[in-house]
Amino acid sequence: MTLVLNLIGVLVFVAGLLISIAWHELGHLSTAKLFGIRVPQYMVGFGKTIWSRKKGDTEYGIKAIPMGGYIRMIGMFPPGEDGKVSARSTSPFRSMIEDARSAAYEELEPGDETRLFYTRKPWKRVIVMFAGPFMNLVLAMALFFGVWMTYGIKQQTTEVATVSECVLKQSQNRDVCKDGDQIAPGKAAGLLVGDRIVAFDGKQVKDWAALQKKIRDTIGPATLTVVRDGERMDLKANLVANQVAKSDGHGGYVKGQYVDAGWLGFGSKTVIAPLSLGESLDYAGQYVETSVQGLVNLPAKIPALWDAAFNGAERQPDSPVGIVGAARITGDLAALDLPSEERASYILSMLAAFNLSLFLFNMLPLLPLDGGHIAGALWESVRRHAARIFRRADPGPFDVARLMPAAYVVAAVFVCFTLLVLVADVVNPIKIT
Incomplete structure (x- = not known):
């Protein structure tokens, strides 16, 4: 049964991945069509096409490898200085630029001159490129x-769930009291399991984060109001100074870091x-910040x-994971011996x-x-506005194709990182217990 649940979890993640990719590309597609840009292809996945259908001037399809997706827009880059797609040169960097420019025009048809991506105003191009990631943010x-x-x-x-018997530094690798250890202030004050602390020094506390801060800011006598x-x-x-785990400011802790506090x-x-809703908005802000x-x-x-x-070291819990690792974790979550609604919440949170x-x-x-295309459009807008202010000639569209050599370097780094994560996810995966 565990194996079946694990497989179901993996399939749910794969389905969620495909939906997320399709949703992302739908953002690009819908805004591109809104602004009159021709989109020849809308594809989910890479590699061999396993299904496609053409509707209007766009081919919609699914490819064999569910590792991403894309839409192809006409005229992503402006033409060369001569107004045409330049001939190939012997320079490797120039070849990269010209290959990118050529790909942007390879499906150019009569009438497309007014439907090119680069001819749209910068703010429209920003919207088209931002719409994809924004859809992922909305779904998350x-x-x-x-x-x-x-x-x-x-x-x-x-x-109160537990009461400490004695004063121990949280960085110490022991939780058993020894003769001579100082009695913990809570135990000395008569604090019992099941007590609910509702006020500290006469001031009401509604949540753990507020209570934690008051305790850590106090060394010496204090009055605890409890409901028993x-x-x-x-x-x-009588609170004492002790070495405790560093707070993240929201009631949680920073792993491996300690401070002296009450x-x-x-x-x-x-x-x-x-x-x-208000708490969710606040929690979302914390989550995005993290x-x-x-x-x-x-x-x-x-x-x-x-x-x-490669060296057999322990995989850290906060280690980066790729698609394989995320699918594996989702499978493990589905197989946990927990109530179904709790497992479902973990899986949905994983997809989010x-x-x-x-x-x-x-x-x-x-x-x-x-983000690179967004930066290019914004830079073009700055250049053109500056030219108008200083009464200079319009510099024209910013040629993002000139940055393609750097783009290939970035892509190569991403590919290497993805392969490293893939190896780690296979040979030394993060395990859910």
Whole structure:
């Protein structure tokens, strides 16, 4: 049964991947057609075409390898200086430029002169290129909000789940008290499992993040107001300075980092509870912020990823994963011995995180990514506006094709990184327990 559930999870991820790709390309397609740009092809996948159908002037199809997708627009790049597609030269860089320019015109038909991508105003080109990643962002937020506002997320509460016996630094590799260890302030104050802390020094606390901050900001006497068996009571505690895990500012912790702060000595109860719309918006902001930081830190994770792939090192939980790894994780999630709604929430969240990653990755201002074309259109707009202000001749369209040598370098780096992640996902995958 476990194998069947695992396979179902993988198939669900593959289906979600194809939908995400098709949804992304639909953003490009719909806006391109809106602005009168001819689109000869709309394809999901790469490689051999396994199904296609032509409707109007666009061929819609599915290809064999579900690793991406594309639409082909006429006139992505402006013609050469002579107004034509330049002849091939002996320069390798020039050949790259001319190959890209030639591909943009290879399906040019009579009447297409007014339907070329590069002839559209920069703001229209920005919309066309941004529409694809934006669709992934919309899908990601729809999935996230659907999970957060219906099923919920794991949240720490102000209810006491455990009470520490003694004062121990959280960086110490032990959780057993020894003779001579100082009694934990919470235990000395009479804090019991099941107590719900509702106020700290007379000020009401509604959530764990607020309570955590008050505790960490306090060293010395404090009054805890708790609800025990339906009755309110005050407990007198004397908080001590201790080495604790660094807070992320939202009630969570930063792995492997410690700070000195006030300490009470108890573990809070964790529950799964739905979020309100306002809480979901706030949580989405935190999630996007964390994802952006993860993208920025990606290069620093490559050495550990290499060691995990080729040197047998332990795979880090926050290690980058590719499509194979994500499919494998989704399969593992589907096979967990958990309630079906909890497994479904994890899988939907996985697909949402994948779509958010697609959005952030594609917004990098590098060719051949969508962000690179957006940057080119914005730069053209700046040049033309500057020319008008200083009463100079219109510089014309910015020739993004001239950046194709750099685009090939970027593509080569991405291919190498993808292969590295693939090897790590196969030989040393991240495992869900």
